[in-house]
Amino acid sequence: MPAEEATELYAKGLEAMEHGHYYLARTCFGRAYELEPSPRTSSYFGLALAKSTGGFPEAIALARDATSKDPENPVYYINLGQIYLLAEQRHEALIMFRLALHHGADSSIVRELEELGERKPPLFRNLPRSHPLNRYIGLLLSRLGLR
Template identity: 35%
Template structure:
């Protein structure tokens, strides 16, 4: 009976995330974690915690633990990347998404990367991207339509 309940909770939680209702998913995955804290449940629960409760450090730690327990699953990298995005760490999110793609092809990761977009090369390649000259030249060239 509890295994059946666990499977129902997980499926309903996944469906809630797909529909954008992370609050409901949080409750469902918390209940599922009480029954059995599998890496899949930890990973989804971590994303919900980051999204709803803004507990970024705890969520990142949970995603990393899920990755160690169940290596090779791109889903854990997807959720880690989404947690990083919630925390405002776009660079780390992109790295997590790319690592996930190395594990296996995941359309949701591809969609996330497309949504984030691709950066253009800096105007002065010899200087770092964050250099004052690159930032100002990039803005100027964008405004005049040359970039």
């Protein structure tokens, strides 16, 4: 009986996430995780927690737990990557998205990786990235195809 209820709560949580109701999703995934602590509920509970309250340390721990218990599932790496993006840890998010791709994620993750991209180091490293010399000379060299 608890397994059936956990499955039902998981489905409700997914539906709530799709509609942007993160607090409801967090509640559903949290209850499902209490009833049946599986990697899938752990991963989605972490994502819903990050989106609803911004509790990033706990969300990252939950999602990492899911990836350690089922390292072959690319969805768990995608969820962890999204949590890292919300926590403004871009480099970690890129690593997780690449791991998801390595474990067989679909082409949508490729598009997201291209959007994020890796920034090239500034031309003049002793100047801030926002300095006009770095910005405009970098733009010029990029347009000329030299960078």
